[in-house]
Amino acid sequence: MTKQRSNGKSAKWGKPLLAAAVAFSFLPLHTPAHAAEADNTVRVGLFLNLGSTYKQTTDKITLTPEQAVAVGQKTDAGYIKWFSTSPGAASSFALGGPRVKLGESGDLKAVSALASKLKSGSDKLSVYKIVRNGQDLYQLYAGPYASDKAASDAAARLNANASVKAVSGLAPAAVGTLSLNAGSYGTQAAAAGALQKVLDAGVDGVLRVSSVNGKVSYSVQVGEANNASALDALKVSLAGKLPGIALSVSDGVSASAAVRSEATADLNNGTTVPSYVLSLGQQDRIWIDGAADKGIRVEERSKRSYRGDLEIGVYGGQLYLVNELPMEQYLYSVVGSEVPASWPEESLKAQAVAARSYATVQTQTATKFKVADVVDSTLSQAYNGVGSESKSVNAAVDATSGEILEQGGKAVEALFSSNAGGVTSDPTEVWNSGGSNLFSSVASQSDSAAAANLKKWYHVALANGTIGYVREDNVKDKGTDATGFRKMTVTAQSTKVRPLPLIQSSVSELSKMNPGDEALVLEVVSESNTYEWIRGPYTSSQLLTSLKGRTTTKLPATIQSIQISQRGPSGRATELKINGFKIDVKYPDMFRSALSGLPSTLFDVVSADAYTVITNATASKGGLSAARLTIGASSHANALSRSLASVGTNTSAVSSGTGFFFVGRGNGHGLGLSQWGAKGLADEGETYEDILLHYYNNVELIKD
Structure with missing residues (x-):
């Protein structure tokens, strides 16, 4: 079905007109002969560095799956499994690079104290646990840094640090990413056994996993040189320490992970989690094979859990994390993240169709997010993972499964905003040009649903000249006195007088009132909200x-x-x-x-x-005369x-x-569907089809 509009001017539609338009001007919605060409999966950027376009970054990614998941390398030729992680067990992924090795110590208490002192500085400390000849030791590293020079500068800085000097055995030195191969093995267990022999010999080494000739390979790597000559010198110095082990220069495989036991998060007890320090090229991708019905928690993303698979790579010199999952499962979270699950079913359905249409366009075109179709913020659509799902939201998504809005056989980018403030935007009010004929300014009176059942606020003037707001449940209204002024006091000690008619936890109050304190009532207003605000x-x-x-x-x-x-x-x-x-x-x-x-x-x-309030009358010796009260001196503006x-x-x-x-x-750009307006229309009995046709022009509802 197509929605026609004779011109681009604002359409002042009341409810009878909307109902009549749906009843007489359009054909009934139905499944069309052709299907929407929608991608079945969505790639959501959770962490990504695109500079000024988009930047949400992290130095470490910590994952905790609900069930065992496989981790490996994804290539154009297929997927190579490296290892599996256990259900409920955390593991972390970080990018390798030039670092500073401070040294190692068996004194966990001293290591913990040092880590606490360095926590607020520029040198980010990581602590790894190893076992040497049966003794637990803790290796301290700072970084990674952007360059070898930056690592050298950090080493000098840490060598001069009094707290570092106080820990016996530490001698900070810059280290690099070049290493020697001390043997390759077919299993992780065999490589771990060989690594232990290296450690017991007093040599530093790690187990490294990578892909070689299409198969997983485990190797033992020793040394952390930052140039070729240093690597050659290392090879000579280790010849006598590792008899019987042939050392060779590593083959430079770009995609690999050094496997360590990291204790950084719990230095009080020395508890460790598996840590994978990654070496990745621009085209290398690490794939975490998730599940449709079990989530993977990402600690650094507000501990949110996500359905589907995760991909880790490098873009813009930093780690990226992308969540790839089926469209409908993506929408379970989007709809629940964008609007309350308690809203009417028809408004949830309208939101689902709009969100699906928007996402479909992103999956079918090259986007500004490079390695992702969308991101998880309102820059695309809010997406907060499994925690935002609910029975009502999932049911609305399922009920509209595959349905999108199209124009001319193509999915439309069905933009939406929180509240249009009573009237939606025309494209010229958002962009520099008119854009497509999908949007125009239409009435959205139902946006006022956002203001329903909110508290009223008293706009008051205190005796000291301060002007602010007190919420009605803290007010005792004393009515109008003989001078014509309306007065109030409060019912509780230390009642806050706020600068705006809403509670802002990050904004300090202007003053406080106690019972008996009087103030002049200027007006009573609605609480500031998405429909009307100050x-x-x-x-x-x-x-x-x-x-x-x-x-x-x-x-x-x-x-x-x-x-x-x-x-x-x-x-x-x-x-x-x-x-x-x-x-x-x-x-x-x-x-x-x-x-x-x-x-x-x-x-x-x-x-x-400051402005002047004029009342009807005031008492004076000569009787009643006009009264004026100046409110708000410049010091109380x-x-x-x-x-x-x-x-x-x-x-x-x-x-x-x-x-x-x-x-x-209003709240947002105001283009297309107004979420609060959709809620208000659904409250009035409109169907999701009616709602969508009210907010979008010249569209067909298509089911894939």
């Missing part, structure tokens, strides 16, 4: 800092006025002037980040200067009357000497 006050300095690097316009020394000089079809700001000069940004939606991270561009600007702003109508320049508030609606 942000600020922001000083000139704060806004200039936020704007820096996000505009090519030369910024003034001080912001005296802000003017929304142009708005798009929905009322969103598309042009902004500061002190009368236009501020250039790459695209209109960038004003959100440029102005200290505003929820949306559907906003007005309000001065934080938190005054704001929401009635001053009417979003989408006020474009006059707002001047201020103390700062600016932003009063607005």
Whole structure:
């Protein structure tokens, strides 16, 4: 079915009109003769370094599978299993490179104390446990570093460190990645036995696993030289220490893992986990063969667990981690990560179809994420792993299995946002051009569902001039006195007066009130939410800092006025002037980040200067006369009357000497489906088909 629209102007659809449109203007939705050409798997970037495009990195990846999983090398020719990990047992993966070996010690207490002292420094410490002639020893390494020179500099720095000097036997020295081969073996157990003989001889060595001629190979590697001459010297020095063992220069296999027992995470007890220090080329990939019904926990990704397989490689000089899994299982987490599982079934279904359509486009085209189709943040779609799944969400995904939105036989990039603020965006309000005919500005009154059942907040003026907000459940309203002023007090000790009508754990309160303390009530407002919100006050300095690097316009020394000089079809700001000069940004939606991270561009600007409240009357010796009360001196610039702003109508320049508030609606870019709007429509009885057709133009619902 195709949704037609006669022009690109805002469509003010009320519910009767929406129902009529669905009933009379369109044919019923059905499975088409052709199927959607959707990829069956999705590659999700969990860690990835793409520089300014995307950067979410880690030095170590620690995995704990629910069931035994195989780990090996994935090549174009196939998969070569290296080893298996045990259910519930953690193992870590890190990238090799130039390091500093501080030395080894049998004194675990001293090692633990040193690690604690170095924890906050630039030299990241790893501790590995070995056994030499029956004695437990702990080897300390710092790094890896970007270059041999950086490792040498770190060695000098650590040699001068008093805490390092205090531990007997330590002598930091830079080491590299070149080693000697002390034998290759067909099994890991055989290689481990040979390694023990090397260690007992007082020589440092590791077991290394790699792929040779299409098969897994286990070898014992000795030495950590950083150049060829040092490696030759090492070979000569070890000839007498390892009689009967033929030493040869390693063959330089790019994809390999040095197997160690790492104790870094639990130095109090010396408990170890298997650690794999990887040597990888740009095309090498380590594959963890997961399962559809059992998760693998990634400690560094907020301890989230993921269905499917994991891939580890190198991109941008750092480790990447990609989760590859079937589309429908990916959606179980996406839908549950994007919207609450308690929402109506039809809104969950609408979200599932939109998310599937979006992901399908990403899997069918080359994306900016290089080794992945999408990432796990809202830069693509939120994806928090198994923990975000639920029965209701999974059922909604299953009920719409394979369904996507198409235009002209191709899947559409069905963008969505949290809350459109009552009206969705037109593409011109987000990008520099109109984009496709998939999106246009349509009414979304059901977005107000986000404001239902929220607490009210009292906007109050304290006797000392402070202006702030107190939540209604802490307020005792004393009503209007003879002067016409409405007064309040609080019901609990140390009740917080907050700068905005919402609880912000990272923002300090402005003041505190106790029972008996009185304040003037300026107004009673709704709690700030995704539908309607207040942000600020922001000083000139704060806004200039936020704007820096996000505009090519030369910024003034001080912001005296802000003017929304142009708005798009929905009322969103598309042009902004500061002190009368236009501020250039790459695209209109960038004003959100440029102005200290505003929820949306559907906003007005309000001065934080003092203003005057006028009441009906005041008592005086001569009777009643007009009363005026000036609120908010410059030292307490938190005054704001929401009635001053009417979003989408006020474009006059707002001047201020103390700062600016932003009063607005919506959360996100506002294109396509509004998640809260979908929830509101579902509450009113609309089907997921109705919801999708309301938010997307010229589309067909296709089942694969």
